[in-house]
Amino acid sequence: MSRAWVREAVRLLEADANRSADTHLHVFPLPAEWGIDLYLKDESVHPTGSLKHRLARSLLLYGLVNGRIGPATVLVEASSGSTAVSEAYFARMLGLEFVTVVPRKTSQQKIDLIEFYGGRCHFVDVPPAMYSEAERLAAECDGHYLDQFTYAERATDWRGNNNIAESVFSQLRDERHPVPAWIVVGAGTGGTSATFGRYVRYRRHPTGIAVVDPENSAYFGAWETGVTDYETGMPSRIEGIGRPRVEPSFVPEVIDEMIRVPDAASLAAIRFLRERTGHWAGGSTGTNLCGAFALISRMLQRGERGSVVTLLCDSGERYTHTYYDDDWLAEHGFELRAQLAAMDDFLRTGRYSPG
Template structure:
């Protein structure tokens, strides 16, 4: 392995991180008298526009320091979109070829972004086949399969090093409830929930971790039953989260609760977010927000005060022709009005009546 090239590659990636400011922590407006504050960590402001920018950086650094990537390596990933966008960005930075293996149904906005950063999209008709296809391509000489679903939980230093958990707690220091009662995240690989779950235990915080899971995903069933081979065999409609099988990076032991979220609820929540804050976010943010509202309603019913933190995972412009398109929603039989009514009632009264 060319050590001089690896040193320069690590420098380039670290320099990129050093140029980037931390992501914002927005306050979602709730009645002051509730005594509960809701925050959204805005990961859409990363250079590649999503939470997956952190993951891609960690995955490439992990592979570099493990001697897996050299100056002529072709990088391969199985991804439904955002991870591949970010990996293509870093691959171009290092002068490497990048191939994303993805379902053919992936939004055209994400495909265009991958290609904008110099990546190539390799489509499969059956989503579950992208794993084996990525493995096949990664087995070629001078190729490397980044494999986000296996390495996400170990590539990030959960003890600190400016990971997302450390960043959130630093930004919360001057808030009226600086240690969150709950942190709410979705699971695509499981890497983010593993990072938060390990960090709060390492720092001895009382914060609980809630993972929200969309329809068709296997994570909730695995957590509820303890069967890590649990499988639905069905793709998620919420890009970036939910998997037809339980991924190796999913660590249920560091999760305190899981909530299943209907896809119509996720779609409704991003409309509500834009209505109340002006922020335009993707579907996984809606899943997060829907779960956070339910937890806050429980806190209110129990007379508890505190704070809840969740993530704004990516921007809504990537989903202009899907999640924000009424015809697309109708074609997928997603009726969002009843869910919108539930959330508006919650914000007016504090009660969650579904």
């Protein structure tokens, strides 16, 4: 394998990170008398539009420095979502072929995004077959299976190197509560919660790490019961988070709290966010907000002050025909009025539970 090519590939990936300023940290408006600040780290401003941009870069760097990716390596993934979009972007940057295994029922909008960056979709009829098929394809072409669900927790350097945790604490340095009481994230691969959980322990911060989980996901059950191979067998309706099985990158030992959030609450929260701030986000951001509101409610009941940080994971533009479409909501049995009323009440009374 050409070491010169690998050096240039690493340089290109690092240059991509350095070309843009760090993602913004927005303030969500809470009543001033509460003495609590809520921040949203806006990961939608990455070049590929989501939090997964960081993960994709880390996965490619991990493969490069471990000698698994060279100038002719075919990159393979099992993903129909934002991770595949971001990996396709970086593969094109390095001049590499990228193939992702997706369920045959994947929306054309997702397929178009992957193909826009030069990726190719390989279809399977049964979603659980994605993983074994990705392994088979990588072996067949002597390629590299990026395997986000296994490598997410180890591909990112949690001690520093401008990871998302280091970025958040750096941006909070001049705020009135520079060390947050809570950081709230969802679990897709489990890599983000692992990074935050390890970082706060390494830096000796008292910050709690809370993970929110949507309906049908296995992570909450695994954390609650300690059963590491917990499964639900059902897919999440909140894209980007929730899994029917516990993935290898999920590290429950570094999580302080898990909160189960109904899907209707997640979808109500993104409309509430847009109404109150103008920010337009996807469903996983709504799940994050519900968890943040619940923790802030708890802090108020205990007379605590401080800050809470969560993530704006991707833009709502990707969900105009689903989460923001009233006909789609009705077709899937979602009624949001009660959830929206509960969020309005939260800003008046300080009391909230996702339900």
